[in-house]
Amino acid sequence: MDSKKLKANLETLKKKIPKKPKTKLPVYPKNISESLQLYLRHRTIDVMRYACWIYDEHNWPLPLYVNPAKIKIGYLNEFMFTKLGMNDFKYFDLFGGLRLKIDEAFEMPRNIITRCMWLLRYHKRKKLEYFDYLIVPLICRFFGVTNISTFNIELFNENYDYLSLKIIENQILQEKRDIVKEIFANFKKGRYASCITSIYPILDFLTRRYFDTKDFGKDMVSVNAMFKAAGFGEQEIDNLKPGAATRKLMVLLTKNEISRAEYKVLSEKHEHGLGFAGMALSSFLTFSNQYYGYYRSEKGDADVLNRHSILHGANNDFGTKINAIKLITYLYLTLELEPVLKILFKNK
Structure with missing residues (x-):
């Protein structure tokens, strides 16, 4: 499969993303598969984008394993969330804007402390729904309450039974069920190194299934190379997130580094219109690039979760609970992306 075909498949995927309806929908998609049939509101997309930036920065894949029926x-x-979660777009800019790497310090809006105190005392949010839980990392980042790893460990623990059952019972993994059960058995017993290394062949197996091939050459490394050949380096992968390119271009526009005409042209060029699928795909590829990065020699960052360094014995400290959770989260994300990746990898 060449880069030209991948670009064509991306256009095919784009056409499958539902447009905003004229009237408000009673329901929204609860997973990636449903997002190819149901429209996902912009407010949720905004939350996802800012949260995804935080996850990318800390080398975490997007956690989509929360049970939508019982969050x-x-x-x-x-x-x-109840006290500080907000629906207003300006607050997403306030929280999420801290992530943008700009030279000058982030300027706090006027009366922000007063606003926050009012919210703490009087603001009451309705119960969690859809992907509202992704607002919490934004709040954690803004107020410095807890770090993203602490949040993810608690999120994972709360949803362990649901996500483990979903992975074990996934139809595409039926012939690998015993291995998958062993992965979770090792996790429960604290054998995190065994858990991590047992996931490796499962990920490669999934890639071959999505490519519909038995060729061992079709693995996650080849996926990264394929996207890179199609022009999706680190920057373009980030722009798969809806609104990411526009948000960054807006910063340049406000600094007068580009004209309004340039802003319009560049926005149209770099916005891919892939909705929820683009958000998940961006997270998947960002983590893949870090996890499957190729090193020719040992490096000092031995605590970084990298498959190549682990296989060559350059990492002695990879067997941690955090790394195991990261990789299980990545496995879940890979399974969730099945309908999207099958479209992108179609070679006929």
């Missing part, structure tokens, strides 16, 4: 994120996290 559980932990008592403290839910308390923060």
Whole structure:
């Protein structure tokens, strides 16, 4: 499969993303598969984008394993959401804007402390729904309440039974069920190194299934190379997130580094219109590039979760709970992306 075909398949995927309806929908998609039939509101996309930037920065894949029928994120996290979660777009800019790497310090809006105190005392959010739980990392980042790894560990623990069952019972993994069960058995017993290394062949197996081939050459490394050949380097991968390119171009526009005409042209060029699928795909590829990065020699960052360094014995400290959770989260994301990746990898 060449880069030209991948670009064509991206256009095919784009055409499958539902447009905004004229009237408000009673329901929204609860997973990636449903997002190819149901429109996902812009407010949720905005939350996802800012949260995804935080996850990217800390080498975490997007956690999509929360049960939509019974959202559980932990008592403290839910308390923060209830007291500080906000629907207004300007607050997303306030929280999420801290992530943007600009030279000058972030300028706090006027009366922000007063606003926050009012929210703490009087603001009451309705119960969690859809992907509202992704607001919590934004709140954590803004107020410095907890770090992203702490949040993800609690989120994972709260949803462990649901996500483990979803992975074990996934139809595409039926012939690998015993291995998958062993992965979770090792995790429960604290054998994190065994858990991590057992996931490797599962990920390669999934890639071959999505490519519809038995060729061992079709693995996650080849996926990264394929996207890179199609012009999706690190910057373009980030722009797969809806609104990411526009948000960054807006910063340049406000600094008078580009004209309004240039802003319009560049926005149209770099916005891919892939909705929820683009958000998940961007997270998937960003983590893949870091995890499957190729090193020719040992490096000092031995604590970084990298498959190549682990296989060559350059990493002695990879067997941690955090790394195991990262890789299980990545496995879940890969399974969730099945309908998207099958479209992108179609070679006929």
